[in-house]
Amino acid sequence: MQQQVYHSLVYHSQSIQAWEKRWFQQQNSSYGLMQQMAWAISQQLGTLFFRQKIKKIAVCCGQGNNAGDGYLVAKYLKQAGFQVEIYAAEPGSSRDLATAVQEAKQAGLQPYSQFDFQTEYEAYVDALFGIGLNRQLDSNWQDIIYGINRQNGLKISIDIPSGLGANTGQPMPVAIKADYTFTGLGFKAGLFTGQGKEYAGKIELISVIPADTELQPIAQLASHQIQLPKRQTFGHKGSYGHVLVIGGHANMGGAVIMAAEAAFAAGAGKVTIACDAKHHTAILSRAPNIMLRDINALTVEQRIALIQQVDAVCFGMGLGRDEWAKEQYQAWFDLIQNSDLEIVLDADALWFLARQPQILNSKTYATPHSGEAATLLQKGTQEIELDRVAAIHTLQQKYQGQWLLKGSGSLILEEKLYICTAGNAGMGTGGMGDVLAGMIASLKAQFKQKIHLHEIVTLHALAGDELAKNGQRGLQAQDMKHAIYQVVNR
Template sequence: MSKRLADFLLTPAEMAAADSAAAESGINSYRLMEKAGAAVAAAALRLYPGARRFVVFCGPGNNGGDGYIVARLLQESGGQVDIFHLGNPEKLKGDAARARAAFVLKGQDIGRYEPQRGDVVIDGLFGAGLARDVPSEVADLIHKVGKAGTPVIAIDLPSGLDGRTGAVLGGAFRAAHTVTFMTRKPGHLLMPGRELCGTLEVFDIGIPARIIRAQTDGRVDENTPAAWRAVIPTEQVETHKYKRGHLVVFSGDASKTGAARMSAMAGLRAGAGLVTIAAPSEALSANSAHLTAIMLHAIDDAATLKGWLEDARLQTFVLGPGFGIGKKARKFVSLLRDRHLVLDADGISSFKDDPQALFDLFRGEPRLVLTPHDGEFARLFPDIAAEKRAGKVDKALAAAGRSNAVIIYKGADTVIASPDGRALINTNAPVWLATAGSGDVLAGIIGGLLAQGLPAFEAAAAGVWLHGEAGHRAGKGLTAEDLAAHVLPY
């Protein structure tokens, strides 16, 4: 099944290139602008039929041109409309100037806008192309609208948001509804952009699919099953537990065993054929009291682990949940350099003083998956984390390239990045996943998928998505134990 255009992600630059290519192919660009304006006007009338006044903010570019068309159509539909413009509208050019000329109502400077009861704002100031902080008069306007609680419909993207990164540039409208055209931008999915867009509507204004597809290589996309479904092992009648892989999860000491058990259970439920918890001898009793289907193996030190690893069937490991930070973790990781490893939590923090020592262990085909949240990311990649203008996708890709690892940069907009330049933005996680132990479950799911033979990037992406689905099944108020119990293989 071919991918729908609405499911593509194009950066603002790529979308601008698509607009230019459409015009060069002979498509009437003003007709495209009219269709865009009509879609926004229709949304305004559908969502706010009782509006007393539609207030249209028009900027100095084509987003403002869309705004003038919206204003004209709303007035023709019987609505009361007032226009407020940024800068001198006489300086508009091309299609935007034509759109303004077709609307006879005289506008006012945005500084003169005062909210009234029953207003609905149509935001046509900047759209997705903004790459600098909003000017002070726009920041003041955003504050005024927000303080009044006036509903906002954004054209393309709420003004003040970076369409490439989803970052706020000095201030941004909080839209109730956003209408964008042909495809989404990364800023629609990345936080805080996703939250500030409100409900998102993607409207097809008629640019041919071949033009849209020609502008993107698809290396940055949304994380959906389409990105990894093809590598999920098919169920076979003759399969057995060894064919489905053996996952090993390392446990901490006797007082810190719960995190490893949640990881192990999640790996088992994600489809691994066998799961073993490797624990210090003094932690065996604490673990065995809570385990049935998961095996136990005593590993007290690096020498014991080295001997166990002579069994070549042991290929996939999770290290970090409840393990403890320090020399022991670093030594264990060095012994696992030739295996598949999900390094999480304490495992990541153990390398904060010398991240390069970790990266140097895992060269060649990517087999290391790192799962940092913001703080852990900054410990491993302090210079990348400090880049002010870089977006989350940029940072995750830079980290993946440096470490030769698959990076799961966690958060409400988790990004999965591969050293080969691919990145996926995850959107299916419910807010109630932010609970203690949730990351331990995620590490186990990914380990279970790696054990079944999935490549590291696809295992990470599928794991993040399955983690989100488990959160929806478990529901609000979930605990990590609930979450692990709701993990299902794809």
């Protein structure tokens, strides 16, 4: 069902650096590669600047080879007729960098010392640090980056926004806020996950050398091109899956409603909610097509019978964390884990899983955000955010199953790791996770293993983008059902 995207593979920075080293060991010129990169970037920048009528450009260069790219980009842009000035730190000892500096000077570009801008520019090219940055920036560099970010012109980063962790997407502790990033050789995870989307802007890949057999990706960007099969004309409600939503503590009824409505919007034929009977009237007033069971009145035999009637379960929304919730978790968890159902564990079910760790079966989809992941791994939330890729692998190693680490640039770990690039900041609102849990259960109930978790996560994000077309602020999770209906019917 997935459509592959050209150049969708994502690499660790160390793999990129090792790839470069192997290229040079084959007698390819390191300076030649720098020239190729700078030329390719300058060509794209020339088109961008011409389109936006930009003439005055400041190129900001650091002390390493990333700065060498900057000096050469400045030279090529000047040769193309742009008004270019270079602001630079004292260059490092790299021979390639020294050659690039000399070429820029020969082209009539005399760098200004440091970053005291002499005038306002229409664009600022960031060539301060590349992907090799592995330390927190000192106060001097922080001030420089803050100074660049304060400028009004367009910001363009070469390879990665300076100060952003190439593999983590975390600023160290500040980073250039770029409008465009022209990244070299291969995509880096930090451009897409963590806070990367906030800093990277529009990302363009500059691919100038062929990949070799030793180069291995750490992830793949999830495709946005997802097309669900057309429904057969003779189908009926029993043909499209039955979803069971389990949760709904007496004090928390909204989550199960949103999950169930999302399940219907994504195409499920039937949806049942097992929750506290206190919420039944409200549920029926919103969605009379939802079937209801009083979670407190179900016997063991009735729970078993109900499990045998459905195709997928989403468990944990609004369950709570008190003694009643604990009893319900224990009553349902082993029952569904020992079944052949598609299972979504969300919210409070994950909280109890952290306290009673068990191995999950292969049809279980666990959907924590960073705080829940921290609880599951007995770490701090900030530690999770500092390396989201490592965190999701650790979750699967500890619990097995399939995992989604929610957040900007959501990570999805199935047989391999995917990064979701759709979605927007407006989706950071209560109930979005409940909607996603209902979507996963619905589409898994309909298609089983013919649809992948990363495809469902992307559909949810695309629905959020659809809903945010008129603005992100004030976006409401309960309105997602209308957008879901649109994206699953494209």
